[in-house]
Amino acid sequence: xxxxxxxxxxxxxxxxxxxxxxxxxxxxxxxxxxxxxxxxxxxxxxxxxxxxxxxxxxxxxxxxxxxxxxxxxxxxxxxxxxxxxxxxxxxxxxxxxxxxxxxxxxxxxxxxxxxxxxxxxxxxxxxxxxxxxxxxxxxxxxxxxxxxxxxxxxxxxxxxxxxxxxxxxxxxxxxxxxxxxxxxxxxxxxxxxxxxxxxxxxxxxxxxxxxxxxxxxxxxxxxxxxxxxxxxxxxxxxxxxxxxxxxxxxxxxxxxxxxxxxxxxxxxxxxxxxxxxxxxxxxxxxxxxxxxxxxxxxxxxxxxxxxxxxxxxxxxxxxxxxxxxxxxxxxxxxxxxxxxxxxxxxxxxxxxxxxxxxxxxxxxxxxxxxxxxxxxxxxxxxxxxxxxxxxxxxxxxxxxxxxxxxxxxxxxxxxxxxxxxxxxxxxxxxxxxxxxxxxxxxxxxxxxxxxxxxxxxxxxxxxxxxxxxxxxxxxxxxxxxxxxxxxxxxxxxxxxxxxxxxxxxxxxxxxxxxxxxxxxxxxxxxxxxxxxxxxxxxxxxxxxxxxxxxx
Amino acid sequence: xxxxxxxxxxxxxxxxxxxxxxxxxxxxxxxxxxxxxxxxxxxxxxxxxxxxxxxxxxxxxxxxxxxxxxxxxxxxxxxxxxxxxxxxxxxxxxxxxxxxxxxxxxxxxxxxxxxxxxxxxxxxxxxxxxxxxxxxxxxxxxxxxxxxxxxxxxxxxxxxxxxxxxxxxxxxxxxxxxxxxxxxxxxxxxxxxxxxxxxxxxxxxxxxxxxxxxxxxxxxxxxxxxxxxxxxxxxxxxxxxxxxxxxxxxx
Ligand SMILES: Cc1cc2nc3c(=O)[nH]c(=O)nc-3n(C[C@H](O)[C@H](O)[C@H](O)COP(=O)(O)OP(=O)(O)OC[C@H]3O[C@@H](n4cnc5c(N)ncnc54)[C@H](O)[C@@H]3O)c2cc1C
Ligand code: SF4
Ligand code: SF4
Ligand code: FES
Numbered sequence: 010x011x012x013x014x015x016x017x018x019x020x021x022x023x024x025x026x027x028x029x030x031x032x033x034x035x036x037x038x039x040x041x042x043x044x045x046x047x048x049x050x051x052x053x054x055x056x057x058x059x060x061x062x063x064x065x066x067x068x069x070x071x072x073x074x075x076x077x078x079x080x081x082x083x084x085x086x087x088x089x090x091x092x093x094x095x096x097x098x099x100x101x102x103x104x105x106x107x108x109x110x111x112x113x114x115x116x117x118x119x120x121x122x123x124x125x126x127x128x129x130x131x132x133x134x135x136x137x138x139x140x141x142x143x144x145x146x147x148x149x150x151x152x153x154x155x156x157x158x159x160x161x162x163x164x165x166x167x168x169x170x171x172x173x174x175x176x177x178x179x180x181x182x183x184x185x186x187x188x189x190x191x192x193x194x195x196x197x198x199x200x201x202x203x204x205x206x207x208x209x210x211x212x213x214x215x216x217x218x219x220x221x222x223x224x225x226x227x228x229x230x231x232x233x234x235x236x237x238x239x240x241x242x243x244x245x246x247x248x249x250x251x252x253x254x255x256x257x258x259x260x261x262x263x264x265x266x267x268x269x270x271x272x273x274x275x276x277x278x279x280x281x282x283x284x285x286x287x288x289x290x291x292x293x294x295x296x297x298x299x300x301x302x303x304x305x306x307x308x309x310x311x312x313x314x315x316x317x318x319x320x321x322x323x324x325x326x327x328x329x330x331x332x333x334x335x336x337x338x339x340x341x342x343x344x345x346x347x348x349x350x351x352x353x354x355x356x357x358x359x360x361x362x363x364x365x366x367x368x369x370x371x372x373x374x375x376x377x378x379x380x381x382x383x384x385x386x387x388x389x390x391x392x393x394x395x396x397x398x399x400x401x402x403x404x405x406x407x408x409x410x411x412x413x414x415x416x417x418x419x420x421x422x423x424x425x426x427x428x429x430x431x432x433x434x435x436x437x438x439x440x441x442x443x444x445x446x447x448x449x450x451x452x453x454x455x456x457x458x459x460x461x462x463x464x465x466x467x468x469x470x471x472x473x474x475x476x477x478x479x480x481x482x483x484x485x486x487x488x489x490x491x492x493x494x495x496x497x498x499x500x501x502x503x504x505x506x507x508x509x510x511x512x513x514x515x516x517x518x519x520x521x522x523x524x525x526x527x528x529x530x531x532x533x534x535x536x537x538x539x540x541x542x543x544x545x546x547x548x549x550x551x552x553x554x555x556x557x558x559x560x
Numbered sequence: 561x562x563x564x565x566x567x568x569x570x571x572x573x574x575x576x577x578x579x580x581x582x583x584x585x586x587x588x589x590x591x592x593x594x595x596x597x598x599x600x601x602x603x604x605x606x607x608x609x610x611x612x613x614x615x616x617x618x619x620x621x622x623x624x625x626x627x628x629x630x631x632x633x634x635x636x637x638x639x640x641x642x643x644x645x646x647x648x649x650x651x652x653x654x655x656x657x658x659x660x661x662x663x664x665x666x667x668x669x670x671x672x673x674x675x676x677x678x679x680x681x682x683x684x685x686x687x688x689x690x691x692x693x694x695x696x697x698x699x700x701x702x703x704x705x706x707x708x709x710x711x712x713x714x715x716x717x718x719x720x721x722x723x724x725x726x727x728x729x730x731x732x733x734x735x736x737x738x739x740x741x742x743x744x745x746x747x748x749x750x751x752x753x754x755x756x757x758x759x760x761x762x763x764x765x766x767x768x769x770x771x772x773x774x775x776x777x778x779x780x781x782x783x784x785x786x787x788x789x790x791x792x793x794x795x796x797x798x799x800x801x802x803x804x805x806x807x808x809x810x811x
Contacts, residue, residue, distance in 0.1 A: 047804070061568050144624030144632050158775045161809065165787045173803035177796050185788055192775040199768040202676055202759030204728060212769045222808040232733065235629055239736065240762070243755050247673050255620060276620045300579045303572025309625045345607045345654060347578045349627045389567045400574045425733055429709065430628060433652055544618070547581045552616035 018343070018436035023444070026365050026395050030405050030442050033367035038413055041361075044372040050379045056390060057382040058302045059332050068330070070528045071321055078330040081299040085318050088540035089529060090522050091259045092272060092281070099262055099517045102270060102285035107133035107508050109271060109286035111258050111316065114145035115234070115490060116473025117292035118241050119497025120504075121250050127505035131250045135284060137273060139257035139293075139311045139543065143242050146294050146309050146474060147493060150234025151352035151426065152218065153226035154494070155487035156191035159215060162223040164188040171488055174220040174376045175481025178329065183479045186460040187488065190495040195227055197494075203240045204229055216357040218486040220376040226487045231352055231426040234490060256282065257315065257543055261289075261323050262517045267467030268323060269515030276543070287512050288468050288504040291316045292497065295452035295474040298545045301333050305348025306449040315541035316475035320456045322525045325464045328477035329454030334484055337362075337381040339448025341403030343434045348448045351406060351427060353377075353486045358423065359414040363405040363442065364393035370404075378483050381447040388446070395444060403444040412439055451484055453477070462500030468512075470504055472496040582606075582614050591657040608635055608650035608661060621665035628652040631737035634707075637661035647705045647739045667738030669749035674756070681760040683722025690753050693719055695746040702740035702750055708733045712740045712750050719753055727754060728761035 016024045045053070054060050065077045068086055078086070108129050110117045113136055121136050136142070157167040167188040172179055195213075198205065205227050206214040215224040229236035245252075255276045262270035262283070270285040293316030297308025306312070321327060338351040356362075356373040362380075364370050364387050371383040384404050388394030394402035412419050420428055420439045431438045455477035462470040473493040480488060546553075572579075577586065582603060589604035593611060600615040609623060624632030633650035640658030650663060672689035679685040686693055693716065702712035715730040731754035740750045778784070794802070 056567060058568060064568060140624050141621075141630075141632060144630045149625050149627055149629045158772045160771060163787075164779065164784050165791060166806065168788070168791055169799070169803050169806055172799055177799055177803075181792050185792065189779055189784065189788070192772060192779060196768055196772055196776050199766075199772070200763065202761070202763035204732065204758055204762040204766065207766055211766065212771070217809070222806050224809060230732065232629070235735065236732075236758075239755060240759060243759065244676070246671065247675065249673065302568055303575050303579055305575050305578045307627070309627075309630070310619070310623050344577070344605060345610070346627075347575070385567065385571070389570065399577060402574065426628070429733075430652065434654070544620070546618060547610070547613040548616050548618055549614040550581055550583050552614075553581070 015435070017441060018431070018434055019441065020398055023342070023395060023397070027441055029365070029367040030363050030407055033363070034407065034410060034413065037361055037363070037369050037407070038410065040369060042369055042372050045375060045379060053379060053382045053386055056385045057378055058304070058335065059378070064302050065331065069532050072324055073327045073330065076327070076330055079301045079333060081301045082296065082314065082330060084538060085314055085540040085542065086321055087529065087532070087534045088318070088538040089526060089534070089536060090322070091274070091539055091541070094519055094523055097272065097281055099272065099283055099519055101283060102517065103282040104135055104284045105514070106135045106284065107287045108135070108504055109284050109289045110134065110136040110292060111271065111289065112292035112294055112473070112475070113138045113142040113252065114147035114292060114294050114473060115238055115241065115493035116497040117290065118238070118245050119494050120290045120292060120472055120501040121245055122241065122248065123498045123501030124505045125248055125250060127502050129505050129508055131248055134250050135286070136250065136252040137256050137258060137284070138252065138254045139315070141254050142252050143238055144309060144311065145238070146312055147234045147490065148238045149307065149309060149350070150237070150490045151231040151350060152354040153216070153228035153233050153487045154195070154237070154490045155218065155221065155225050155485070156195045156227060156491065157188060157223065157225050158192045158195060159223065159225065162225055164191065166223055167191065167225065170221050171480070171485055174485040175483050178481030180478035180481070182460050183458070186499065187479050187492060187495050190498070191491055194491065194494045194498070198237060198240070201240050201244055203236055206230065216354060217374065218357060219353055219374045219380060220485045226354070226357070228354065231354065231424045237490060258319060259541060260519065260522055261319050262519060263323055263521045264515035264518060265520055267515055268469045270517050283517065285514055285517060287514060288470065288507055290462070290470045290472060290500045290504060291320055291456065291475055292471070292473045293475050297449050301449055304335060304447065304449040305339060307336055307339060307348060307350040308449070310544065313542045313545060314452070315543065317455055318540045320464065320466070320469065320471070323466055323469070323521050325466050325469065326457045327454060328457040329482050332453045332482040333449065334377060334451035334453050335381045335447040336450035337377060337384055337447050338406055338445040340443065341401050341446035342397045342444040344399055345434060346430060347401065349430070350448065350450070351443065351445060355406060355408060355411065355424065355427070358419070359411045361407045361410055363407045365395050366393060376483060376485065384445070384447055397444065401446060403446040405442040406445045407442045408438040409440055409442065451489065453480055453482055453484055460499070461503040462496045463503060470500040472500045582610070591655065593655050593659040593661065596662055597660070602655065606655055608648065608653050608655055609633060611655045612650070622650065622663040626651045629735060631735035632665070634664045634737045634739050635661055636664060647707060647743070649707045649737065652707070664738070664742060667741055669738060669741045669752060671749065671752040676759055676763060679760060681724045681764040685760055686719050686722065686753060686756065689756060692748060693753055696720065696748060697746050699745055701743040701745065705739045705743040707737060707739060708735060710734060715754055716748070716750055719757060724757045724760045725765055727757035731758065
């Protein structure tokens with residue numbers, strides 16, 4: 010085959026379609042398609058991967074037996090532990106602490122600071138991480154964090170927006186905590202010194218997001234998560250709270266009822282360590298790297314659902330395992346960045362989804378599931394997508410429209426990260442649209458908890474993406490960084506409260522694991538399936554075919 | 561409805577290469593790169609990270625977000641025939657033929673511990689915590705090394721003048737990858753100084769707006785309590801009605 014000819018980062022055949030987009034842009038400048046009615050939403054959702062047939066099964070064992078979940082998740086719940094009960098001694102702890110925090114994203118790091126604020130001494134806390142502290146989904150958040158602080162807004166309107174977005178399945182008391190704490194959390198970020206975007210008069214720049222009825226998105230350019238996380242992590246470091254890296258939790262320890270500690274596995278040296286703790290906060294984030302239904306993902310390398318798997322084995326209840334959030338605008342081209350996120354804020358600021366005929370075919374800020382389903386419909390039912398050299402289909406996101414609407418220079422100022430990412434592959438998003446297709450983005454469901462993050466298991470709390478309930482079956486943009494900060498804080502406070510009564514350390518056993526293995530055997534689960542998976546595997550097929558195990 | 565099943569299968573099929581690893585038989589163009597001085601033939605057009613995986617590496621370190629945000633995948637490389645050492649993020653850089661590369665998974669740079677509440681935004685805060693900042697020679701090696709195209713030398717210069725605001729603005733896109741520090745002949749840890757500057761600027765030079773403070777007080781005083789009680793008692797049908805009839809501010 011002849012070498013592909015590229016013009017401005019795009020192969021010739023795609024370039025032709027860009028001309029069509031350019032041509033219709035002036036007409037589309039003042040035209041936005043109507044938002045869908047509830048009936049129209051229901052119709053388009055039929056091609057959403059959650060609702061399209063196949064892809065799911067009923068969970069066969071454990072507290073959520075009978076609930077539907079994607080095969081990829083059910084496979085992990087129905088899987089054997091990584092450790093064998095006869096190969097480790099769990100009775101001699103290497104670390105004895107009051108509070109164990111698992112996962113160092115926004116949720117875990119926030120929890121540590123608040124627990125410390127509320128009286129848990131720094132060396133009674135241990136934060137453990139699978140990767141480096143901060144290599145997480147949190148650091149990648151681009152769009153912003155919601156908080157109803159402006160005068161025409163209120164936490165109750167925020168509540169309604171989230172309820173509607175979640176199809177009225179959100180847990181109301183938990184949702185209330187989310188929206189009512191939001192302004193306080195923004196204030197906390199300001200006091201720590203986070204640089205939230207400002208207007209000239211010092212007020213926040215606040216934009217709308219998909220499904221919000223007010224402008225309440227607080228952003229730090231398109232590096233919101235990076236800014237929030239690095240500030241909070243800096244504060245964490247200043248307090249000298251102990252943390253460990255590359256030591257993921259592979260199993261909890263219990264005294265039969267409550268969580269009393271955990272088994273850590275050293276990814277580099279292969280040995281294990283035992284932690285004994287009076288209270289545990291699970292903040293391991295989401296599951297994008299499971300690639301549900303074969304979708305690419307926006308998530309970080311360690312987003313493999315470990316927390317849900319571990320909690321389920323000790324009997325924690327899950328919620329809303331049947332839904333997955335796909336982000337409508339993942340990169341579909343070039344190959345190097347397929348699946349990576351193009352923030353929703355691009356649409357908030359005027360970028361329009363456009364099909365191959367140059368038509369704006371959908372209201373740009375529908376709730377995420379509706380928006381993404383409309384892209385699938387456009388590509389695979391209406392056959393109006395653009396096909397890339399690797400055979401992917403996508404629709405255009407007309408980014409130049411942002412500058413038409415907001416003036417030249419807006420993109421470099423508001424989206425430096427996006428601009429830079431495409432520029433590295435010779436695409437100038439100020440001049441040319443980008444090709445997008447939905448990408449796996451967020452684990453809607455997870456471990457159920459109350460408004461203070463407490464689960465049904467004694468001494469186990471959850472915070473952040475690993476938890477389920479607050480967003481119901483669909484999360485709105487800007488509500489999950491908020492979720493991490495609010496419930497990180499709340500679980501930190503709540504565990505500090507609990508520790509004040511000075512509860513004793515519990516016995517360290519893996520009885521729960523042995524019981525779970527018994528259930529797995531009874532259910533006849535394939536014994537080669539192991540979990541948690543810890544890290545995905547993207548090694549080349551040829552190399553894998555010749556792997557041998559000699560050590 | 562089998563035809564809709566097909567849609568999902570078709571989508572999965574066309575996304576295969578990013579989900580399950582790359583299959584040799586789909587590749588048309590190959591190039592040679594050298595990882596830690598061993599040569600590998602890899603498909604053209606991959607990122608450094610994807611190419612290393614194709615070659616058989618399974619990352620533990622040097623791989624975090626895979627999207628240019630976390631700074632875990634710092635890489636130093638040289639192109640055959642060129643004497644210059646270059647720097648890049650492995651997840652955001654396309655491989656080139658004749659690339660010689662290695663990764664730097666960790667920079668053991670110094671950082672100070674401070675209480676942000678006890679500092680004020682200016683030269684003093686920088687100099688008490690990082691007096692070595694004055695050692696900058698103005699060589700520009702840091703700026704050249706920065707994968708985020710930040711003018712590192714310029715923000716260090718701003719810091720030396722005590723211009724915390726400018727230092728904060730200029731360094732904002734920093735992903736704390738450590739590459740500037742690795743290249744610095746004055747042995748500075750630029751990104752840690754910038755972190756301090758940004759917090760000082762955020763906290764002291766851009767105070768929280770009054771309307772935010774007011775809202776926090778309103779919530780503390782229970783202003784929304786009754787409305788929430790109603791919302792929490794409302795049936796799904798009532799909630800739906802409120803939701804569909806709520807007014808929307810213009811985006
Ligand atoms: C690209 C992208 C953009 C986003 N944009 C936005 C946005 O604009 N607004 C918004 O509100 N939300 C956004 N989100 C969602 C939001 O960022 C995340 O949901 C949230 O930050 C998750 O935080 P967390 O602390 O729960 O988990 P994470 O930040 O993922 O942190 C979990 C940590 O736990 C570690 N871990 C995992 N397993 C183990 C184990 N077994 N042992 C020890 N450690 C473990 C992980 O490696 C990770 O470091 C975005 C997400 C992505 C991926
Ligand atoms: S300033 Fe230094 S640490 Fe920050 S991104 Fe640039 S090279 Fe990396
Ligand atoms: S590399 Fe070091 S000495 Fe050179 S300009 Fe940068 S900070 Fe100054
Ligand atoms: S892996 Fe995070 S920047 Fe490359």
